[in-house]
Amino acid sequence: MITTIEKQTGTAFRLKKGQWLKVTDPKGEQVSDMVLFNALDKAEKLSSGKTLDFEETLLITKGHHLWSNRSNKMMRIVEDTNGRNDFLLAPCSPETFQIMYQNSDYHPSCFENLHTNLAPFEILPDDIPTAFNIFMNVQFAANGKLSVEPPMSKAGDYMLFEAMMDLIVGLTACSAEMSNNYSFKPVQYEILERSPAS
């Protein structure tokens, strides 16, 4: 069953060890922020620092794993039809829009959409780690300078993940203007009992 995450919203759900998660960009140029928690012990969660360390690259894609703060594999990346994702930048939050966009009005954000949807799992706002930002296109220059560019994903691009432990997953259709080429679109996901290819 394909579920749609409407633009500038989010969701959270359980994913059992061995199940597969397919995350699709149905219209193109849309980012989805994903966070992961061990369903059996929520103090274990996704870690950018551990993932970049163990995979020895800034660019996490097919063949890599997403690692936890306790150095365990949380997901294996089975497929990535686009190939450009970000694991550097924190989910956009109300302060992102105040500090980086000089917008002090209310603005939807991945941070709010993650913590409100994860609240029923007793996960607090302060528990939200740096997300794995599917299809987010953050370019880095040789001098370290970071720039957020339009996603390179086309309509129908997807990533496929295998759960390596029982997980709670938080997932959004990202709300930040610059990250999505100034047009907000939905994200779709599907939970599969096994790889579609097998």
Next chain:
Amino acid sequence: MITTIEKQTGTAFRLKKGQWLKVTDPKGEQVSDMVLFNALDKAEKLSSGKTLDFEETLLITKGHHLWSNRSNKMMRIVEDTNGRNDFLLAPCSPETFQIMYQNSDYHPSCFENLHTNLAPFEILPDDIPTAFNIFMNVQFAANGKLSVEPPMSKAGDYMLFEAMMDLIVGLTACSAEMSNNYSFKPVQYEILERSPAS
């Protein structure tokens, strides 16, 4: 008063808003991992994702701030005589040596040296964030590949930080072979009531 952190050990201490912290590499080529917590509410802590986002660079140095998971400035970097630091990789942990060094024997680690020294402040191992790795030299290639190279710091190089809030600081003399050019040395620190230059 200059305090020495012996090789492959760590410490933790309070730093008041407005105080300055000087961290020195007395012998050269030695990394020091630093983590920060809001002393008044320890769920607020150092965030690599927020810092890289707000500062818009991979290379954090003089003139930048270290930001919290709640988007507040925790420290201002007043001086950095070397200029190359890392804010990508998680503190070395027992699993680092098992997974990356194929060493299953006991090995001191920044992670252990941080959480054991922060335990008296009621900070748990799972609370330890990605550290700001002073003088750690992580090179990134255009294709994203990361490599840990010898620190470029010379004997006497230092960083000077101003506390922007009341802090609990965890600080190590890093224990990982590759990060310190295969030679473990001490780190020194000093708490100052104002900038030595002012």
